[in-house]
Amino acid sequence: MSDYESSVEQLASWIQASRAVVAFTGAGISTESGIADFRSPGGLWSRHAPVMFDDFVNDPEERRRFWEIRREMMPSFFSAVPNAGHLALAELEQRGKLLGVITQNIDELHQRAGSRRVVEIHGTAMTVHCLACDKRWAAREIQVRLDAGEWDLRCDACGGLLKSRTVSFGQPMPADVMREAIQLASRGDLFIAMGSSLVVHPAAGLPVTAMQRGARLVIINQESTPLDFAAGLVVRAGIGETLSEVMARLGESQSK
Ligand code: ZN
Numbered sequence: 001m002s003d004y005e006s007s008v009e010q011l012a013s014w015i016q017a018s019r020a021v022v023a024f025t026g027a028g029i030s031t032e033s034g035i036a037d038f039r040s041p042g043g044l045w046s047r048h049a050p051v052m053f054d055d056f057v058n059d060p061e062e063r064r065r066f067w068e069i070r071r072e073m074m075p076s077f078f079s080a081v082p083n084a085g086h087l088a089l090a091e092l093e094q095r096g097k098l099l100g101v102i103t104q105n106i107d108e109l110h111q112r113a114g115s116r117r118v119v120e121i122h123g124t125a126m127t128v129h130c131l132a133c134d135k136r137w138a139a140r141e142i143q144v145r146l147d148a149g150e151w152d153l154r155c156d157a158c159g160g161l162l163k164s165r166t167v168s169f170g171q172p173m174p175a176d177v178m179r180e181a182i183q184l185a186s187r188g189d190l191f192i193a194m195g196s197s198l199v200v201h202p203a204a205g206l207p208v209t210a211m212q213r214g215a216r217l218v219i220i221n222q223e224s225t226p227l228d229f230a231a232g233l234v235v236r237a238g239i240g241e242t243l244s245e246v247m248a249r250l251g252e253s254q255s256k
Helices: 003-017 027-031 053-058 060-079 084-094 111-112 139-147 176-185 203-214 239-255
Strands: 021-025 098-103 119-120 123-130 137-138 162-166 190-194 216-220 232-235
Touching: 003 190, 003 216, 003 232, 003 239, 021 084, 021 203, 027 239, 053 060, 060 084, 060 123, 084 098, 084 111, 084 239, 098 176, 111 190, 119 123, 119 176, 137 139, 176 203, 190 203, 190 232, 203 216
Parallel strands: 021 098, 021 190, 098 119, 190 216, 216 232
Antiparallel strands: 123 137, 123 162
C-alpha cells in the first residue's frame, strides 16, 4: 500500500469510528472548482492593495477600488460549481456523520453542494447588503450594475452604502459567527482541516480549540501548515480526490 492509500484507509476508519466530524475548509477546496486563491502569488491580493473597511466607509475612491476589484473577482464565482470535495462533505452531513462545515470561503459552494450547516467566518460574496438597513441584493444583480459603470452603489431604500456581505480587512469578525464556529469546533471528535494554510487568525485557532476538547486533527493540504506537527494525520493531496477515495471506502464498509 502506498503512503497515500494508507492515509486514505486511516481517514476512512477514523470517520467510520467518529461520533461527530467537523470540517474546516479554506481556499484550497475552492481552487479545485476553479476559483483562484486570492493570497497566492499572482492572486488578487498580490495585485491590489486590500481595501480597509474604514477607508471603504470614508473614501469614495476606496469604494471605487473595492467595486473594481470585486468586478474582476466575481465571474469565476459565477461559473464555479461544487467539486467532489464539497459533495463528499454534504453527503457525510446527510449520513449524520458530519456536524457542519466551518469555512473561510465566500463562494457558497458548500451550500450549493447540499451542505446545510455552514459557518462562513469571512461572510459571503454572493450577496450584497446595505450597511445601514441590511436590505439585500443578489451578487449577479450587482455585477450587472458594475458592468454598466456604476461604482458608488447606494441603497434605494435608505441611501446607505452597499457592500458585499464579506468580512473586509480591518472589519471585525461578527461575534455571533465566531461563537458558532468555536461551538461547532468544540463539539467534534474528529476535526478535518482542508485547503487552509492555517495561518490566518482567528481561523487558525479553531483546530487548536478542537484538539483542546479532545478531537483528533486531520489536515488535507498541498502545502505544510504550522499545525502539521499536532495532526494525527496529514494528507498532502487534492481534497476532491482524497475525499472521493474515502467515500468509496466508507461505501464498501457500510455494505459489508
Ligand atoms: Zn438601506
